[in-house]
Amino acid sequence: MSAETEILENLKKAIFEGNAGDARSLTLKAMEKKIDPLTVADVLTEAIRKVGEGFGRGELFIIDLSMAAEAMKNAVPIIEEEIKKAGKKQKTQGTVVIGTVAGDIHDIGKTMVSTLITAAGFEVIDLGVDIPAEKFLEAVRKYNPDILAMSSLMTITTPEQGKVLEALRREGLRDKVKVMVGGGAVTQEFAEGIGADGYAPTAPGAAELAKKLAGIE
Amino acid sequence: MVLNGFPLNIKPLEILSDEQVEAIHRGTLDILQETGVRFEHDKALKLFADSGCHVDFQKRLVKIPDYLVEECLRKAPSSFAVKARDPKNTVRIGGTTVYMMSNCGMNTLDLDTLEPKTPTLQDQDDFVKVLDALEHVHILGYGPHHNFQGVHPLMTLPMGCASRIRNSTKAMDAGGIKKCQVWNIKMAKATGQQLLGIVTVSPPLTYYSDAVEAAFDYVEVGFPVELWSGAVYGGSGPVTLAGATVMTNAELLAALVLAQLIRPGIGVIPYDFTFPIDMQRGHPFFGAVEICLHSMAFNQIWRHYRIPCGNAFFWSGKAVDYQCGYERAVSTFLAALSGANVICALGGGSMELTAHPVIAVLDDDVMGMVKRVLEGMDVSEETLAVNLIEEVGPIPGHYLNREHTRRWWKKELFIPKVADRTSYPEWVQGGKKTALENAKTRVKEILSTHTPTPLPKDQDEEINRILREAEEWYKKQGWW
Ligand code: B12
Numbered sequence: 001m002s003a004e005t006e007i008l009e010n011l012k013k014a015i016f017e018g019n020a021g022d023a024r025s026l027t028l029k030a031m032e033k034k035i036d037p038l039t040v041a042d043v044l045t046e047a048i049r050k051v052g053e054g055f056g057r058g059e060l061f062i063i064d065l066s067m068a069a070e071a072m073k074n075a076v077p078i079i080e081e082e083i084k085k086a087g088k089k090q091k092t093q094g095t096v097v098i099g100t101v102a103g104d105i106h107d108i109g110k111t112m113v114s115t116l117i118t119a120a121g122f123e124v125i126d127l128g129v130d131i132p133a134e135k136f137l138e139a140v141r142k143y144n145p146d147i148l149a150m151s152s153l154m155t156i157t158t159p160e161q162g163k164v165l166e167a168l169r170r171e172g173l174r175d176k177v178k179v180m181v182g183g184g185a186v187t188q189e190f191a192e193g194i195g196a197d198g199y200a201p202t203a204p205g206a207a208e209l210a211k212k213l214a215g216i217e
Numbered sequence: 218m219v220l221n222g223f224p225l226n227i228k229p230l231e232i233l234s235d236e237q238v239e240a241i242h243r244g245t246l247d248i249l250q251e252t253g254v255r256f257e258h259d260k261a262l263k264l265f266a267d268s269g270c271h272v273d274f275q276k277r278l279v280k281i282p283d284y285l286v287e288e289c290l291r292k293a294p295s296s297f298a299v300k301a302r303d304p305k306n307t308v309r310i311g312g313t314t315v316y317m318m319s320n321c322g323m324n325t326l327d328l329d330t331l332e333p334k335t336p337t338l339q340d341q342d343d344f345v346k347v348l349d350a351l352e353h354v355h356i357l358g359y360g361p362h363h364n365f366q367g368v369h370p371l372m373t374l375p376m377g378c379a380s381r382i383r384n385s386t387k388a389m390d391a392g393g394i395k396k397c398q399v400w401n402i403k404m405a406k407a408t409g410q411q412l413l414g415i416v417t418v419s420p421p422l423t424y425y426s427d428a429v430e431a432a433f434d435y436v437e438v439g440f441p442v443e444l445w446s447g448a449v450y451g452g453s454g455p456v457t458l459a460g461a462t463v464m465t466n467a468e469l470l471a472a473l474v475l476a477q478l479i480r481p482g483i484g485v486i487p488y489d490f491t492f493p494i495d496m497q498r499g500h501p502f503f504g505a506v507e508i509c510l511h512s513m514a515f516n517q518i519w520r521h522y523r524i525p526c527g528n529a530f531f532w533s534g535k536a537v538d539y540q541c542g543y544e545r546a547v548s549t550f551l552a553a554l555s556g557a558n559v560i561c562a563l564g565g566g567s568m569e570l571t572a573h574p575v576i577a578v579l580d581d582d583v584m585g586m587v588k589r590v591l592e593g594m595d596v597s598e599e600t601l602a603v604n605l606i607e608e609v610g611p612i613p614g615h616y617l618n619r620e621h622t623r624r625w626w627k628k629e630l631f632i633p634k635v636a637d638r639t640s641y642p643e644w645v646q647g648g649k650k651t652a653l654e655n656a657k658t659r660v661k662e663i664l665s666t667h668t669p670t671p672l673p674k675d676q677d678e679e680i681n682r683i684l685r686e687a688e689e690w691y692k693k694q695g696w697w
Contacts, residue, residue: 061496063451103395103427105419108452112499130425155323155364155373156395159697184570185323185364203499 004035008043015047015075018067024074037082041090044079045121048072052119056204062112069115076123092123094146094214097139099127100183101152101160109183110151112203117149120207122214133164140168140177146214149206151183158185162194178213182206218305219298220388222314222355226593229520229556232513238521241462241514246283248467253280254422258429261475268478279471286470289477295523297441297484299356300411303386303670308355310441310486311525315553315591317584318390319348320529320565321360322572328657331536333571336362341380343664347574348564349385350667353584354577357381357389358561359415361572371691372684375400379680382408384669390415390443393431395696400687402438407679408672411440413486416476418468420448429475436476441484443527444472449501450511451494458511461491466518473524486559488527489515503568504533504544512548513555520556527559528552531569537576537653541566546583553587560587578656578663582633589631600625635659 007030014022030040051068054060083090096117100110107129114126125143127135140148148168152158161181168174180198181191191199200209233241255277256262262279266272271280296311308316324333325340336344344361348354359381363373374397381389382404390413391401398414405412414435417428435442446465448454454461469487476485489512492501512528519526530548534540545562552560563584564577605621608614616622635655639647672680691697 058497062494062499063496105423105425105427107419108449108494108499154394155370156397158370 004033007033007035008040011040011075012043012047015044015068015071016051018051018064018071020067020071020074023071024078027075027078031078031082037079037086038088038090040075041079041083044072044075045092048119049121052116052207055116055119062115065115065119066111069118072118093121093211093216095123095125095143096147096149096210097125097127097136097143097145098149099131099136099139099151100129101150101157101164102130102132103160104152104154104157104183105129106151106153106183109153109203113149113151113182113206116203116207117210120211122147122210133160133167136164137167137171137173140173145177147178147180147210149180149182149210152181152186153184155185158190161186161196165194165196180206180209180213218307219309220301220306220316220355222308222316223553223588223591225313225315225553225556225591227554227591229516230513230551230554231517232510232555233517238518241459241466241518242521244463245466245470246286248422248463249281249286249470250283251280252422252467253278254424254468254471255279256424256429256471256475257426258424260433261424261429264475264478281471281474286474289474290470290522290524292477292481293473293485293524294482296525299388299413299441299484300409301386301388302382302408302410306355306387308388310484310558312558313556314558315556315587316355316559317353317563317587318356318527318559318561319354319358319361319563319577320531320561320569320572321358322362322565322567322570323364324571325362326537326566326571326573328537328573328575328653335364335366337366338368338376338380341365341377342384344564344572344574344577345381345384346667346669347577347660347663349387349669350663351563351577351581353581353588354563355387356413356559357385357387359390359392361564361577363392369688369691369697371395371696372688375404375684375687378412379404379684382410382680383672383677386670389413393417393435394427395691396430396434397687398431398434399690400683402434402440403683403686404680405440406438407683408676414440414442415445416442416472417445417447418472420446420453420468421464422468422471424472432472432475433479436479436483439480439483441486442476444469444476444485444487445490445529446488448491449494450491450507451496452499452501454491456493458507458514461511462514462518465489465491465515486525486527487519488529488559488561490529500568502533503531504540506547509548509551512552512557516552516555516557525558526556527561528557529561531562531565531567533568535567537566537573537579541576542579542583545580546586549583549587550590553591560584574660575653575656578635578659579652582636582652585631585633595628 011026118124178197181196198209200206265279298309301307325336378401416432450461493505495502532541532544563580565572
């Protein structure tokens, strides 16, 4: 095995096993050895996709998924920096901004969705919980995402999702971003009623939906 | 006057050694003093700072010194009353009394198709009527639904509370989110009762502003508060039971300190509402037996603190079946035997997402069984029956012709109302009815025969006025 292949194989393993420290040091090593950052990016994407598939087959669990996503966070920014420096462009599936709406602090489902969308190859910007409409709008302006995803688990906070959509329309941003909604209190009917582009009842479903909305099959 | 709960006549089960309890307490104090708890609420931060806590206003982090925790534990009462609309339903929570409380579900359930359905306000009213009638429901938990056809989401919680007040005279709790407590408190005052206010931590170690607002609003008017934990082991809390216990304990003690700082001596009752994570789905694993183990430790620790405590249980099955039955029975028995003062478990179905009066009726039987066991064995000269045994002697002697039997059998035996106890031929003749079918029949019976004491007309109108005021207020806030 060449030194290069060995680094990439080990990096793949580090992501797959969710070893953040190794993921970071191996990525730095790859950069040192002047491996093409686009090649490294592909390796990372392949590894996290494998984790997502393992989860889908019931062989891996949420903890494996989150650890792998964490390892990705330690590697991706280094690579992105290099790609930018080289004046190249990375092909990702797209960017997703996600958050739980104002007044709602339920975190677990939203975080799962965010992890599975990451595993599907998207770049995810997770705003957190209790996010007011203005913050969602600010993020849409700042990151220009392909998809805006909102979670709401309580009946009392579901109108917030409608408000965000209204605000997007008002600000002339609605055509720039696809909107998907979910969380325990949301239904397909409700999603259609507020004019969202999609709804999914589960996190794996959310990842599939993201791909569909981004035009990837 | 107070409503009798179940008497815990037997020594509570303890699963921790004294040393283990101390180790958990020390861990808790460490977290409170060194790590701190986040409070997203300026007034609370200031109150903590003024009371000797180390407060980082930027990070909104409160570090509570040991002495203050111990002091507030002494200030919190070991028992307190919650005034009900009908004084004979007032409860006094604490000591060796176990009260049973109903729980909730966002939706109702179609018992034929097993599909969740958005309830109507009529479903809600009927559910509350059934709870009002059931013998083993002492306290009405919030809900039972919080999602109604044709009702604006913001009005669901005040409307739910109004329905409980109108259709039951029992003691009850009420939520605290989006300021719904303002209307809940007004409605309670208008009808001469108190509410147990709900204050919910957001694990790990965070109180968002809604929860803290609720704490201030309820405590300031002198209503006791329920402090609800909600960690998911491995998700929002440590995966180990001991670690989850330490974190939960720290969260609840922080809220207890806040309540005592707002109003020294106010009644507080922490609830264990924690669960392991389902590592395949991310959902709380509601039927896990580890929940019971955690609750048993929890009950032992709070008894050690001399503060009343509660446990809450749902189940993970979707149907109303064997699995639900064992999940319910195992959890409520272990909670009661380990000394929980309030057990919130009646009526709630799958994963806290559905609830149904038929489930409440089935649960009422389970709670009756719990009651019977807690009462323990009556041992007296008369119950020992030594003379009688001597008198009857060996076969052909028997006991079916004795006054002693007639006097005692009903006291000694709990008779469930809907469990199937028939002989096989009888069962066939009766159309092979299961407990579930019997429960459906009982719900219908209750609804056709039970009329809860209605509110006086002026109070009923006042409730309508408060609800209108709430609606206008929400619209003015721009939240509508
Ligand atoms: C754990 C929990 C809590 C914890 C949250 C801890 C945390 N840090 O997240 C605590 C204890 C803090 C809590 C507090 C409260 N809670 Co709560 N909580 C729950 C509980 C039990 C589980 C939620 C959960 O984590 N589910 C697991 C995840 C994996 O599921 P999920 O979030 O639905 O997500 C899945 C899908 O919906 C989907 N999904 C999620 N987001 C998105 C987004 C998109 C775009 C898509 C496509 C898909 C998608 O993918 C996920 C994975 O498959 C639910 C009941 C339940 N069974 O859901 C109640 C529940 C959500 N809570 C409820 C309530 C009312 C409250 C409180 C108001 C209680 C109170 N009285 O104070 C407070 C509110 C605080 C606030 N301001 O938000 C109600 C809501 C009822 C309603 N319809 O209005 C529920 C349904 C329980 C009930 N019946 O009372 N809660």
